[in-house]
Amino acid sequence: MKNEIEKIWDDVLVKLEQEHDVSSAAINAWIKPLHIKDVQSNKIILSLDAKYDERGIQFIKKKMYDFYISLAISDLTGKKYDIEVELEKDGEKPKQTPAATPEHDNNNLNPRYTFDTFVIGDNNRMAHAASIAVAEAPAEAYNPLFLYGGAGLGKTHLMHSIAHYIIEHNSSLNVLYVTSEDFTNEVINSIQHKKQEELRSKYRNIDVLLVDDIQFVIGKESTQQEFFHTFNALYNSKKQIILSSDKPPKELDVLEERLRSRFSWGLPVDIQPPNYETKVAILRKRAELDNIYIDDEIFDYIATHIKSNIRDLEGALNKIKVYSKLNKKPIDLELSKIALQDLIDNKTKQAITPELIMQTVAEHFNIQTSDIISKKRSHDIAYPRQICMYLCKKMTDQSLVKIGEIIGKRDHSTVIHGIEKIEKDLEKDPELSKVIEVITKKMD
């Protein structure tokens, strides 16, 4: 049993990062030093590297990493295990330590996040170009470079790419990548242990500072202060600063004005969600890097069904890989659909509401949503209204009474009549089936 868990350990780590938002830095620092000591019928015992002490275990529990590991394992194996973490005794370390991916080098950088593996699309072209400019000529092109955009769209990937590039091409420069969480913790520790001077001199000796998710310093008084001074010191000495955030500087509302304006000094540049073609290109690249062959129809299926972000796209691909491995079946479209069932069904169900149905039907028939809920009885309005009733019953969890209420306060016998009318027409009118199919697709 231990073997089986060891086999999927890499996938557990990927899941922690992709689905439970455990940062790659945290995986490196806290999950990699865990070894699978024993697997019992419903319990897995993990031991934490002897270099740590009890506080390490407390931290893992506090951050709920044990809970996320248990979730990831149950997701992958379909079986629920409790996770127990204990401290490894010196010399006890098992020989077979599970390999950990993603690996991180000494600089806390994911080796996979480089310019070579970054797919350029319309959504990120400018951000990519600016990143290259900064990597080639630190502190000369844009300072600070401020990358912003929604979650999982590639900001961290670009930041690591810049850092890798500079380390490789300009080895004399002192490059530091931190998340704002790391930075905050360093500030707190320095205050606690009265080592603020040490922290300041560390940060002021850096040539290229990259701080990921800077929005998290907002509201943390001392951290903001410290960052403000670090920023000024580096900027005035013509050192490169690269920041990422979920919003542009002007929308970081609660941030002190003096920091907000500094963030806009250089180049704020956004990353947007990818379009269909870019999504497919990213999936292809990912499969190529993982050395697996995946048919285009599967990429098409993922790209049309996963609408959120690139992390979720990769998560979907990963789910398919793991499902095929566990079930020892080749990857085809049918297997992919089964593997992604939960992911996709949930998302569709959540998104489709009676309001969305009314809006889509109205658009399709070139009428107003207000017509649908109105008292009008002409065929060009009443028929789309009945289609709405039919689709609400089919695609939402609403009761007939509720559907009637939403569609213009109609009683439930009117709703039943409407649904039956459409069901009957569907039996004899292939054109209507097509109309329903098109409307359903529009909501997908």
Ligand SMILES: Nc1ncnc2c1ncn2[C@@H]1O[C@H](COP(=O)(O)OP(=O)(O)OP(=O)(O)O)[C@@H](O)[C@H]1O
């Ligand atoms: N253009 C791209 N080409 C290839 N992979 C990409 C691209 N954009 C994002 N990815 C991949 O998507 C995943 C999520 O990206 P990343 O962690 O950089 O997002 P982020 O914008 O930093 O998100 P967050 O704000 O949540 O930290 C990563 O595995 C990354 O490699």
